[in-house]
Amino acid sequence: MSFMKKPSARHPKLPVNELGLTVRDYEGGMSTLCAGCGHDAITGAIVEAAWGLSIPTHRFAKLSGIGCSSKTPAYFLRDSHGFNSCHGRMPSVATGANCANRDLYYVGVSGDGDSLSIGMGQFTHAIRRNLNMTYIIENNGVYGLTKGQFSAAADKGSKAKKGEVNLQPAIDPCSTAITLGATFVARSFSGDKDQLVPILKAAFNHRGFALVDIISPCVTFNDHEGSTRSYKYSREHFVPAIAADFVPPAEDIKAKYEEGEAMPVQLHDGSHIVLRKLDKDYDPTDRVNAVSNLLENNAAGEITTGILYLDESQPDMHEVNNTAATPLIDVPYSKLNPGNDTLRKIQSRYR
Amino acid sequence: MRPTDTSNPEYFHKVVDCQYACPAHTDVPGYIRHIAQGEFTEAYMLNRKSNVFPGILGRVCDRPCEPACRRGRVEEKPVAICRLKRVAADNRDDVSALLPKAPPSNGKKVALVGAGCASLAVANDLLPLGYECTIFEKLDVTGGLMRSNIPSFRLPADVLDEEIDNIVNMGNCEVRLGDGVESMQALLEQNFDAVFVGTGAPRGKELNIPGRQEADANIHIGIDWLESVAFDHTESIGKNVLIIGVGNTAMDCCRTSLRLGADDVKVMARKPREFFKASDWELEDAEEENVEIVINHSPKAFVIENGKLTGMTFELMEYDIDANGRITEQRVTGEKTLPCDDVILAIGQENAFPWIERDLGIEFDKWEVPVVDEKTHQSTRAGVFFGGDAAFGPKNIIWAVEHGHQAAISIHKYCQGEDVSDRMPDGQNLASTKMGIHEWSYSNDFDAAERTIMPHVSLKERFQKLNIEVELGFSPELAAEEVERCLNCDIQTVFTDKLCIECDACIDICPVDCLTITHNGEEDELRTRLSAPADNHEQDLFVSGPLPQTGRVMVKDEDVCVHCGLCAERCPTAAWDMQKFTLHHPHARDEATPPEQKEVA
Numbered sequence: 001m002s003f004m005k006k007p008s009a010r011h012p013k014l015p016v017n018e019l020g021l022t023v024r025d026y027e028g029g030m031s032t033l034c035a036g037c038g039h040d041a042i043t044g045a046i047v048e049a050a051w052g053l054s055i056p057t058h059r060f061a062k063l064s065g066i067g068c069s070s071k072t073p074a075y076f077l078r079d080s081h082g083f084n085s086c087h088g089r090m091p092s093v094a095t096g097a098n099c100a101n102r103d104l105y106y107v108g109v110s111g112d113g114d115s116l117s118i119g120m121g122q123f124t125h126a127i128r129r130n131l132n133m134t135y136i137i138e139n140n141g142v143y144g145l146t147k148g149q150f151s152a153a154a155d156k157g158s159k160a161k162k163g164e165v166n167l168q169p170a171i172d173p174c175s176t177a178i179t180l181g182a183t184f185v186a187r188s189f190s191g192d193k194d195q196l197v198p199i200l201k202a203a204f205n206h207r208g209f210a211l212v213d214i215i216s217p218c219v220t221f222n223d224h225e226g227s228t229r230s231y232k233y234s235r236e237h238f239v240p241a242i243a244a245d246f247v248p249p250a251e252d253i254k255a256k257y258e259e260g261e262a263m264p265v266q267l268h269d270g271s272h273i274v275l276r277k278l279d280k281d282y283d284p285t286d287r288v289n290a291v292s293n294l295l296e297n298n299a300a301g302e303i304t305t306g307i308l309y310l311d312e313s314q315p316d317m318h319e320v321n322n323t324a325a326t327p328l329i330d331v332p333y334s335k336l337n338p339g340n341d342t343l344r345k346i347q348s349r350y351r
Numbered sequence: 352m353r354p355t356d357t358s359n360p361e362y363f364h365k366v367v368d369c370q371y372a373c374p375a376h377t378d379v380p381g382y383i384r385h386i387a388q389g390e391f392t393e394a395y396m397l398n399r400k401s402n403v404f405p406g407i408l409g410r411v412c413d414r415p416c417e418p419a420c421r422r423g424r425v426e427e428k429p430v431a432i433c434r435l436k437r438v439a440a441d442n443r444d445d446v447s448a449l450l451p452k453a454p455p456s457n458g459k460k461v462a463l464v465g466a467g468c469a470s471l472a473v474a475n476d477l478l479p480l481g482y483e484c485t486i487f488e489k490l491d492v493t494g495g496l497m498r499s500n501i502p503s504f505r506l507p508a509d510v511l512d513e514e515i516d517n518i519v520n521m522g523n524c525e526v527r528l529g530d531g532v533e534s535m536q537a538l539l540e541q542n543f544d545a546v547f548v549g550t551g552a553p554r555g556k557e558l559n560i561p562g563r564q565e566a567d568a569n570i571h572i573g574i575d576w577l578e579s580v581a582f583d584h585t586e587s588i589g590k591n592v593l594i595i596g597v598g599n600t601a602m603d604c605c606r607t608s609l610r611l612g613a614d615d616v617k618v619m620a621r622k623p624r625e626f627f628k629a630s631d632w633e634l635e636d637a638e639e640e641n642v643e644i645v646i647n648h649s650p651k652a653f654v655i656e657n658g659k660l661t662g663m664t665f666e667l668m669e670y671d672i673d674a675n676g677r678i679t680e681q682r683v684t685g686e687k688t689l690p691c692d693d694v695i696l697a698i699g700q701e702n703a704f705p706w707i708e709r710d711l712g713i714e715f716d717k718w719e720v721p722v723v724d725e726k727t728h729q730s731t732r733a734g735v736f737f738g739g740d741a742a743f744g745p746k747n748i749i750w751a752v753e754h755g756h757q758a759a760i761s762i763h764k765y766c767q768g769e770d771v772s773d774r775m776p777d778g779q780n781l782a783s784t785k786m787g788i789h790e791w792s793y794s795n796d797f798d799a800a801e802r803t804i805m806p807h808v809s810l811k812e813r814f815q816k817l818n819i820e821v822e823l824g825f826s827p828e829l830a831a832e833e834v835e836r837c838l839n840c841d842i843q844t845v846f847t848d849k850l851c852i853e854c855d856a857c858i859d860i861c862p863v864d865c866l867t868i869t870h871n872g873e874e875d876e877l878r879t880r881l882s883a884p885a886d887n888h889e890q891d892l893f894v895s896g897p898l899p900q901t902g903r904v905m906v907k908d909e910d911v912c913v914h915c916g917l918c919a920e921r922c923p924t925a926a927w928d929m930q931k932f933t934l935h936h937p938h939a940r941d942e943a944t945p946p947e948q949k950e951v952a
Contacts, residue, residue, distance in 0.1 A: 001922045002789050007797030007862040008427045009913050011883040014864065024862075036854040036923025044859035191853055219854065219923045231852045235900050 001032040002247075013135045018054035020318060026051045028075040030133060033068060038190035038216030039138045043075045045193050046106055046107065046136075049200035053248070061097055061104045065090040065119060067110030068145050069138035069216075088119025091126035093173050094133050095317070101327035105204050106133035107129060112153035113143050120152075123173075127180045129206040132316045134200070137173055137211070140218040146341035148221030159226030175294045176311045177211045178287060184210035185290075185309040186244075189234050190217065194306075199307060201246035203274040222259040232302065241279040241293070242306030247272040263349075284309055352874050354904075355836025363932045365891060366909050368843045369432055370648040372419035374753040376936045377401040379416055379432055380841040384793060386439055386836040389827070393440035398450055401936070403518075403752050404497075406510045409437030411501050411820065413599070413630060413747035421838055423912050424887070425863070426944075428802035430836045431825075433533045438830040448515075455523030457481030462543040464532050465497020468748045469549030469739025471518050474756020476939040478521040480763060485543070486524065493519070496551050496740075496917055497748065499578035500600070502607050503818035535707040535735075545734050545762045548707075548721075549751070551878055552700040552740035558595060561697050562653030566660035566694075573697030579899045580607055580817070586613045589692020593663055594618045595650055598628035600818065601697035608695070610817045614682065617689065618644045621668065627677060633751065634824070636821065640810065654688055662690040662698035682942045700745045727771045728758040736761055759939040771804070775942060778935035783928050785919075791929055793842050795916040797862070798835035839914045843932045846905055848895040849869075850926035857918035857927055858882065863911045866918060871897075871904045 006027070014022040026047045031040050050060065062078035064070035066087035073082050081104065090108050098106060115123045115137050126135065141154040143308040150158075153173070164274075165172050177185045184206040187231045196214065203210035217223050223230045230317040249270035263275045263285070273283055282304075283289040290309040297304045317323070328336060355362060364369050369379040385394035402412075411431050420429030435804040459482050460632040463470035466488035475485045476579040484594050492498055495508065518949055519526050532538050538546060554570035557563075565568065571587070592613040594605045597620040605616045618637070620627060623646050625919070627634065638644065648665035655661065665687050667950035670682040702720055707713055714722040721730050723737045730737055738754030740746060760770040806823040813819050826834060858866045864883035871877070874892060878885040885892065885908040893907040919927040935941075 001916060002860075004796040004915070004917075006860065006917065007913055007915050008799050009797050009862055009911075011863045011865070012424065013884040013886070014883075023864075026716055031860075031921075034923065035921045036856045038850070038854065038919070041855040043854065191855060193855065212416055217854070219852075223852070231854060232900055235853075262759075 002030060006120040008254060010035045010040040017051055018036060019056060021051065021277075022049045023047060023248075024085065026057060028073075030080040031232070031299045032078075033071065034220045036219035038140060038214075038218070039069055039072050040075070041190040041193065042070050042136065042138055042196070042214055042216055045190075045196045045200055046076045048193070049204065052197065053067070053201055053204060055105060055204070059103075059105055061106050062131075063090050063094045063106065063108040063281055066113040067114045069109055069144075070114055072109050072138070073107075078322045088097070088114050088117070088285045088346040089123055089130065090114070090119065090121040091135075095129065095131055098131060098133065099323055101329060102323065102325070103327050106131075106286055107204070108133055108138050110135065112137060112141060112151040112173075114140045116152040116173060120171075124176075124180055127177055127182045127209050127211070127311055129317045129318070130181070130183060132208055132318065134203040134206075134210045134212065137213045138216040139173070139229070140216050141223055141227070142218050142222045144198045144218045146222055148218070153314055155228040158225070161221050161224055161230065163226075172294070172298060173211065173213045174308055175291050175298070178291050180296070181275065181314075182211055182309070183208040183311045184307070185213075185314055186211065186307045187213045187215070187301075187303070187305045189238055189305060191231055191235065192238070195240060195243070195305065198244050200247040202244055202267070202307065205246075205267045205269055205271050207268040208311075237301060237303045239279070239297065239304055240306050240343070241277075241282040241301045242284050242308065243278055244307045246274070255313045257298065258331050265312060267312060273310065275310070278306070279304075287311075352872060352877060352892065352894045354848075355891070355893045357893075360777045360934060362891065363779060363781070364777070364891075364934050365588065366843060366912075367932065367934075368419040368421050368762045369416035370934065371417040372753070373401070374415065374750045375756065376403040376934055378841070378934065380839050381866050381933075383430070383432070383834050383837045384839070385400065386435055386830055387794065387869065388460050388685055391439045391442040392444045392446060392449070394671045395443040395446060400438055402749060403475050403750070403755070404468065404514045404606045405436050405442035406514050407506060408495060409433060409440045409751060410510070411497075411506050412436070412749055414632075415749070421911065421913075422836055425838070425913060426801075428513065431802055431805070431833050434805055434822075434825055435830060435833060438825050438827070441824050442827060445451070446750065449746065450517055451479035451521060453478045454481045456483050456523055459544045459764055460485065460542070461766075462487065462538055462541070462546045464538070464546065465495055465550040465739075465741070466490075466493040466526060466528075467498055467551050467739060468550055468627060469551075469741070469751040469758075469760065470547060471515060472752045473547050473549070473738065473759045474524055475518045476756060476759035478518070478524055478861065480843070480939060480943050481523070482762075482766070483523045484525070486519070486526045487530050487532050487538075488528050491529050494524060495549075499581050499942065500538060500574050500603065501867070502603050502610075503581070504606070504821050505603070506815065507818065507820050516918045525744065531706075533706055535711055535713070539711065539735075540687055544766050545736065547605070547758055547762065548735070548737045548741050549739045549755070550704075550741045552702045552745040554701045554703040555696065556699040558650060558696050558698060559732075560650055560652050560654050561630065561742075562660075565655050565658065568652045569693045571658040571695045573604045573695050574700060576695055577603055577607060584668055585611070590614050591691045592616045592693045592695065593689060593691045594695050594697055594699035596620075596696065598697060598699070599633050599701075600629060600636045601695075602633040605691060607817070608642055608693075609640055609642070610814055613693075616642050619643055619648050619650070619665065620644060620646045621649045622678070625668065625670075639807070641841055647684075648687065651686065660691065660694065662688050663694060664688045684713050689947055700740070702741055702744060724772075726757070726930065727761045727911050728754060729761055729765075729771055734765055734861060753895050756938050760937070760942050762940045766805070775937040780933040780935065781843065781845060781930040782933075783930050785928065789920050791842070791916050793839050793929075793931075794835060795839070795842070795914070795929070797838075797913055797915050800832055800836055802836065803829050803833040803935060826917055840912075841932045842914050842916070842929050844912065844914070844918060845928045845930045846893070846895055846907070847926050847928075848898055848905065850924040851895075851898045851905060853898055853900050854923060856921040858916045860921045862915065862917070865908045867906045868898065869906060876908065878908075881906060883908070885910065
């Protein structure tokens with residue numbers, strides 16, 4: 001880790017977004033992760049996506065559990081809300097926060113251990129609830145913080161740094177999420193910001209649960225020969241199936257695309273994701289097709305990337321549960337706390 | 352673009368903007384780091400190696416380094432390089448034991464005409480090699496323009512004396528004061544092995560407009576007038592003084608006038624401020640003393656009443672200026688007469704060589720300027736060399752010093768029977784500054800401090816005597832703050848493409864967005880695809896070879912890199928390293944060193 005702060009000096013001609021802010025205004029503290037960690041590149045992509053959408057940083061709530069991945073919310077969006085929860089319990093906290101204030105952009109950052117081992121139950125139920133949040137898994141296949149044991153996402157047959165071979169099959173968060181009914185599932189690679197940034201922009205604007213599984217090599221414990229999560233292996237086996245472009249509400253998408261080659265999907269805020277098929281057999285709007293393609297490609301050793309499945313038509317948690325539209329912070333105190341008399345009346349109903 | 356060839360010293364040298372802009376290529380970041388460590392003597396000696404006169408230049412250098420300073424592009428103001436140089440000179444120990452001494456004579460005799468900075472720089476390089484130098488000076492004092500034209504409130508005489516003595520007292524050096532050379536032919540007949548002409552540009556330009564002759568008693572040529580003030584021949588001037596011209600000589604004239612009794616001094620400029628020749632800091636210092644700088648006034652005539660100068664008439668000018676800052680059209684919109692008692696002309700200088708006979712094989716061009724080779728400084732007559740303002744017209748002290756270094760190489764080669772144009776190329780050395788996992792042997796943290804303000808003697812006190820030095824110099828405490836503003840541009844970001852795993856760590860951490868990994872292309876097109884706008888074409892792009900995993904290239908825009916080293920700290924494979932660049936810019940002693948002992952190949 002570096003001991004100095006990132007210099008305050010910035011490029012004098014750095015572009016500004018609609019709020020007049022530069023990308024530097026969306027950064028956070030100095031990373032304490034290992035030099036070259038994929039997570040830091042994901043942090044960079046989150047910063048770029050949030051800046052590019054011109055969302056004020058205080059409209060974000062960052063949530064995380066435990067692990068290297070879960071440290072990263074400290075490194076982006078320094079002026080936003082945040083909650084660092086217990087191991088694997090981030091989805092519960094996200095659910096609570098979401099109930100209290102549905103107007104924020106919820107960004108959860110988790111890892112393969114935090115989500116697929118200790119937090120698997122929480123993860124699956126957040127999907128089932130279609131919680132309105134972006135759920136990022138920084139997936140490196142190892143427990144980096146405890147010195148490199150295989151995680152539940154490690155591929156069968158992959159080798160640890162000291163040479164042991166993993167004998168158990170991997171949990172694939174993407175196909176799992178689609179089968180559980182997730183409405184936005186994407187996979188990307190920390191080393192490909194051109195792909196990752198538009199995916200994050202779309203995920204932030206998706207109504208409902210948006211899973212973004214990001215291959216994020218652990219440069220210290222899982223970047224060697226025989227690893228299936230190294231930079232080199234990921235680049236060699238990385239197959240973009242669907243390219244996604246994010247088009248903000250104000251822009252006319254017809255001007256940019258020929259009809260037929262692209263599938264524009266309108267998000268609830270009026271922006272669009274334009275999906276372009278790079279693999280002609282892959283249909284990211286057909287759940288059965290998406291899952292079967294993923295399983296086939298996975299068996300062939302390919303890491304299929306892009307927006308893998310998208311369904312904007314499903315109701316999210318707020319709609320299903322008919323939650324209050326007004327954030328609790330904006331509800332007058334007298335209404336939020338109607339007083340002792342009202343409480344007595346309610347209690348008398350149960351006597 | 353082709354991969355950048357960083358083995359050519361030109362590339363990394365250009366990154367060190369200050370050193371590149373300095374004609375003598377002074378190792379600026381190197382001596383600033385010495386100052387930061389309190390090593391004033393070492394800082395002084397490192398300076399002296401390149402610029403010979405650190406105490407003098409620390410006060411009056413034209414500072415081409417400061418406008419070039421990268422700090423001026425990252426924020427507004429450059430590092431106060433020149434003032435830091437003075438800190439080293441002011442606070443150093445006695446350096447006499449560290450200065451070279453002349454060895455026994457090698458039997459070669461060199462004549463140096465003029466005892467100014469150019470000739471002294473030649474002597475400084477040749478005396479330690481055993482040459483016998485004879486300096487001819489028409490005045491009774493050494494120093495040339497440094498003494499006669501630079502007022503003592505900017506450059507005290509004792510500073511001058513000490514640095515000049517350090518050269519002429521090395522041994523084997525004869526200084527003939529009051530002995531100006533009247534005839535080049537006679538000089539050439541005296542059996543010198545080589546002759547160096549460093550006589551400066553001693554003639555101030557005239558302004559031939561109506562009334563010039565009639566009012567001659569109250570119209571002065573700037574450099575002549577400054578000289579007569581310097582030698583106490585002139586001790587007063589009228590109350591109302593107009594200075595014509597707005598270069599650095601004009602600034603010295605207006606401030607000197609205030610000290611000789613003038614109370615209303617105006618500097619008259621023909622053009623708007625952006626066309627002024629004077630350095631910004633000299634303008635600021637003059638304006639601090641309440642000198643008024645009047646723009647868009649073009650001299651038309653001197654006004655004379657009863658045979659005496661009473662004023663001057665100007666045409667009021669108006670200019671059309673295009674987007675590139677060039678004047679496209681000019682108009683006269685009226686006329687104005689300003690009263691005055693004296694006028695000082697400071698509109699430029701010229702060379703003058705009435706003492707060089709034109710039949711000696713020394714060619715002059717149609718402007719009566721000698722034909723001199725820009726690299727070797729040799730005239731069209733072998734063995735006769737020119738340097739300083741005498742060679743290519745008025746420049747400044749630091750240029751004269753570099754001319755001296757180059758001429759000394761030529762004189763040495765000429766005297767040894769070698770080809771003067773066959774010279775050692777510049778060399779470089781690169782050494783890693785890595786001290787530990789995230790430790791470097793330089794202060795890599797960025798200090799956001801603003802430029803330190805130079806303390807001045809109060810306006811009330813400074814006019815009491817002509818020789819009260821206005822700038823007090825930085826105290827070691829102030830200097831300690833200013834040194835941290837230096838970005839250490841000589842600590843180079845050195846990239847090894849085959850080690851890169853394209854993790855993007857350097858790109859994410861770079862505070863000034865100067866790095867990009869992308870597909871290669873032609874420079875103009877590539878510049879449009881970088882992380883941040885790269886429209887300063889004066890600054891190079893570094894382009895790596897193809898990266899191992901994707902074949903893309905690493906591109907670095909050198910423009911605003913703050914050399915914080917975070918790219919190297921965040922690099923997991925040490926593909927980036929921070930390496931100290933040392934330029935080896937050969938001097939005469941390097942040419943004289945036997946090949947097997949040379950410092951740099």
